[in-house]
Amino acid sequence: MKHILVALDASPRARGVLGTALQLATLADAKLILYRAVGIPQELPRERLDLTDQGLEASLIEEAQRDLEGLAMTIDASRVELVFATFATAWDGICREARSRDVDLVVVGAQGYGRLDRLLGTTAAKVVNHIDRNLLVVRGDRALTP
Amino acid sequence: MKALLVPVDFSATSEDALVHAIDLADELDAKIHLLHVIRIVDGALGAGLPVTSDRVTELIAHQQAALDRVARSHHGSGRIAGCWLRYGDAGAVIPDAATELAVDLIVIGTRGVRGIARTVLGSVVEAVMGAAACHVLLIRSQHGAPA
Numbered sequence: 001m002k003h004i005l006v007a008l009d010a011s012p013r014a015r016g017v018l019g020t021a022l023q024l025a026t027l028a029d030a031k032l033i034l035y036r037a038v039g040i041p042q043e044l045p046r047e048r049l050d051l052t053d054q055g056l057e058a059s060l061i062e063e064a065q066r067d068l069e070g071l072a073m074t075i076d077a078s079r080v081e082l083v084f085a086t087f088a089t090a091w092d093g094i095c096r097e098a099r100s101r102d103v104d105l106v107v108v109g110a111q112g113y114g115r116l117d118r119l120l121g122t123t124a125a126k127v128v129n130h131i132d133r134n135l136l137v138v139r140g141d142r143a144l145t146p
Numbered sequence: 147m148k149a150l151l152v153p154v155d156f157s158a159t160s161e162d163a164l165v166h167a168i169d170l171a172d173e174l175d176a177k178i179h180l181l182h183v184i185r186i187v188d189g190a191l192g193a194g195l196p197v198t199s200d201r202v203t204e205l206i207a208h209q210q211a212a213l214d215r216v217a218r219s220h221h222g223s224g225r226i227a228g229c230w231l232r233y234g235d236a237g238a239v240i241p242d243a244a245t246e247l248a249v250d251l252i253v254i255g256t257r258g259v260r261g262i263a264r265t266v267l268g269s270v271v272e273a274v275m276g277a278a279a280c281h282v283l284l285i286r287s288q289h290g291a292p293a
Binding site: 020027028110124125128129131132133134135136137138139140142144145 | 250
């Protein structure tokens with residue numbers, strides 16, 4: 001059985017990335033692994049300011065996990081093998097998980113991958129340069145399947 | 147019908163990408179366009195040779211024949227719909243050709259170069275990823291992979 005790691009951020013475009021990954025998984029009879037790398041947001045809600053580092057990390061991962069599970073429920077459940085989040089820098093987390101789980105393909109969104117973004121070194125650009133397996137960069141919501 | 151674009155530079159890496167693309171085209175019932183870009187930047191060919199009309203004519207004929215050979219070697223797949231030759235900077239020409247041919251996906255090979263080598267070899271892939279208006283599938287070739 002083939003495995004596809006789908007990197008999903010918290011943007012509204014994650015749904016489109018997941019939809020494209022699902023089309024490929026259906027074609028290839030593959031299982032999806034839904035993943036989000038969680039970092040410290042630039043602005044934290046007031047109630048989280050008092051948390052310890054460990055408490056904050058657990059709280060952010062739990063929130064990401066819930067969000068991902070909500071996304072997973074919008075697609076065919078039989079295609080989803082695993083839904084998980086880790087505390088990591090996005091590009092590093094994606095490359096690390098892809099390697100350790102020995103997936104066949106990684107799917108990421110192209111958002112934040114304009115010319116300026118490439119110069120600044122965004123997530124997608126860094127994944128392109130560091131990933132050691134096949135990578136699909138999803139642009140827009142154009143369907144791949146007929 | 148869906149369409150894929152596969153840039154070909156006659157390396158084992160681009161051959162790997164083409165083999166993957168054919169498998170995918172079978173699944174998608176898609177056609178494949180092959181594209182070779184002759185590198186002419188700042189009035190010079192890739193090797194730094196100045197552009198003359200004789201040299202360009204000779205090069206176009208040679209590269210077109212090579213591209214046709216690649217297409218013929220995969221003719222049995224029944225997926226190759228066209229062979230296209232363009233010149234310029236591959237990082238800009240490939241996304242433009244993808245738009246012109248209205249493809250759904252670019253399938254491009256890479257050896258996964260890093261460090262100083264990436265600034266030259268990997269820059270095409272990066273530029274394509276950044277400028278393409280469609281999805282891009284990067285095939286990580288096992289040929290000549292960095293240690």
